[in-house]
Amino acid sequence: MRAVLKAAKDRFALDLRGIHGPAHWARVRENGLRLAKHNDADRQIVELFAFLHDCCRQDDGTDPGHGQRAADYAQSLRGHLIDLSDADLDLLIEAIRDHELGRTRSDLTVMTCWDADRLDLGRVGQRPDPARLCTDTAKQKSTITWAYKRSRVGR
Numbered sequence: 001m002r003a004v005l006k007a008a009k010d011r012f013a014l015d016l017r018g019i020h021g022p023a024h025w026a027r028v029r030e031n032g033l034r035l036a037k038h039n040d041a042d043r044q045i046v047e048l049f050a051f052l053h054d055c056c057r058q059d060d061g062t063d064p065g066h067g068q069r070a071a072d073y074a075q076s077l078r079g080h081l082i083d084l085s086d087a088d089l090d091l092l093i094e095a096i097r098d099h100e101l102g103r104t105r106s107d108l109t110v111m112t113c114w115d116a117d118r119l120d121l122g123r124v125g126q127r128p129d130p131a132r133l134c135t136d137t138a139k140q141k142s143t144i145t146w147a148y149k150r151s152r153v154g155r
């Protein structure tokens with residue numbers, strides 16, 4: 001996983017201290033692992049998502065297509081840095097590719113990845129909206145409050 005994080009940092013073209021950089025990735029990872037404890041999402045996919053989902057951004061705005069670019073990059077790491085079954089790779093690719101689309105329904109692990117990212121919106125001044133979250137655990141007030149407090153440190 002360390003090697004994947006390094007690859008993501010090497011690929012990242014924006015400010016490493018910016019709102020979509022490694023500090024965000026680390027909080028997304030922590031958010032996702034907390035959710036996975038409750039809902040049994042796949043921890044390895046959640047961690048890979050956290051490190052890779054924003055690594056191919058070209059700007060800090062909406063940057064349409066950054067999900068697809070990151071999905072393609074994740075695919076390119078298979079065989080040396082990423083060792084997943086076909087089915088698990090499909091889940092990782094879907095999670096990364098579509099994380100920018102606002103979808104709220106999919107496989108449990110994919111939804112957990114999206115929630116982990118959306119729970120970190122406090123860094124840009126937004127409290128996560130339960131209606132835009134996917135999993136029951138993420139929608140709980142206690143989860144949102146916990147994540148929101150941590151995300152504000154990233155401001």
Ligand SMILES: [Fe+2]
Binds near residue numbers: 020024028053054117
């Ligand atoms: Fe993100």
